[in-house]
Amino acid sequence: MRGHTTLLRQAGLPVTDLTPVLRQEPCPLLFATVSGAHLYGFPSRDSDVDLRGVHVLPAEDLVGLRTPEETRSRMWDHDGVEMDLVTHDLRKFVRLMLKPNGYVLEQLLSPLVVHTTVLHAELVELAPAVVTRNHAHHYRGFAGTQWRLYERTGELKPLLYTFRALLTGIHLMRTGTLVAHLPALLGEVAAPAYLPALIEAKAEAEHGAAHLADGPAVAQDVEALNAVLDEARTASRLAEAPSGFDALHDLVVRARLGETASP
Template sequence: MQKSYDFGWLERQVDEHPYPIFFAVLSGAHMYGFPSGDSDYDVRGAHVLPLEDVVGLRARRDTVDVMHDLEGRELDVVTHDLKKFIELLLNKNAMVLEQVFSPHLIEGGDAFDELKEIAGDCITRHHAHHYLGFARSRWEGFEESRRLKALLYAYRGCFSGIHLMRTGEVETDLTTLAAKYNRPDLLDLIEAKQAGTEKMQLDPSSIDKHRDYVLELIERLEKEHEASELRETPEADAKERLHDLLVRVRLQAR
């Protein structure tokens, strides 16, 4: 699979991972379309534990979280063993679903392409619960901090959820979503965030306007969930296909 950018230094950090990487993507504000100049880098993905660690008595590292310092900015690399990642995917975890469909690929291959194809058959209407919780928590965070970043996260959760319920497509970039849903005012907020800092705050005079609209979007997402024609559970053969993929990858990694 072709990689989407040329951050060679980011690839080198992933290469230092203690286990073989199954796939890795750039997540966080970069995936959401509004990184500022001082944004940290969030790398997410899956690794493959050696077969000996899986069947033996050694302590398993199902999740690896490694923090790097890059000239004052953090690079947070979090990966799950492929089995755990697949289990999260089957349990309607929208965070791992978004990682599979992130446009910012650092590492991946043919087996990852296969995972991505199967992941499309794991999308259900119940992924709306993640987006509702995400939007509500980020709005609460904004009410406390007044930070533009928190507000954009709330909008992103609402529109990503609404778009998924309507179309079955995973879209995490708020710039793209703002254009799709005719919200040019959000583009102005995104530009302000990109030109500013992670901690910049919103003009207090516009808070009430955004409160009304975010709460309206949360209500709309609830209705989209109720009306969605997406499947209730993953496709019947998705689990078996993922099982076969996991076994092949595990045995090849010996």
């Protein structure tokens, strides 16, 4: 985990051992990673830490009459930092992977790892098989939601989320590689020159106003990037539909029947 610790520190995260906290979870965890602004490369001084992952329900929870708790969430304070942990049961997570859902892929492939297992590594290896051209729709939709939020609030956070989603989608369509870190994307995809200044401003406050943004120019840039994303999807060599269903099914069965989820 030494490499993971270095990445956590570079992302501005509190590098502390969360193992005792994660062990309090009622079911074994397959993995837990950091998502949100820290993953996207523009955390604020007052940002909370978004932990996302997968737990494995026991088989008896799925074969009886009771509806299983497939998604669990909890929040707590850790040395003055608000932590937010959300996990899905493995079967639900894999079903989401088989849809054009970039959000779960970002969680799975996040380099900011706080807990991992052998099965986590297997799941990562299978991830490329589920990436399709239709993931462009996910990123276009997410960008649209964040853009409307920016229009209502004028806050910098949803504006950066808008640009991040569009650039991630464009890069994914062109390369088949998922990159969620906005500063890294600026070196890979043509983007407005003012984005580094907006990222720097976001570091001061989680819900600060986008004072540095020129409204009409920003709107024009967002419209242009939406067009670039559509063009990238049309030209993409990615598959139309996911593969790897059988391998993912086998992984879920093995995990459910008791294959270790230990590091």
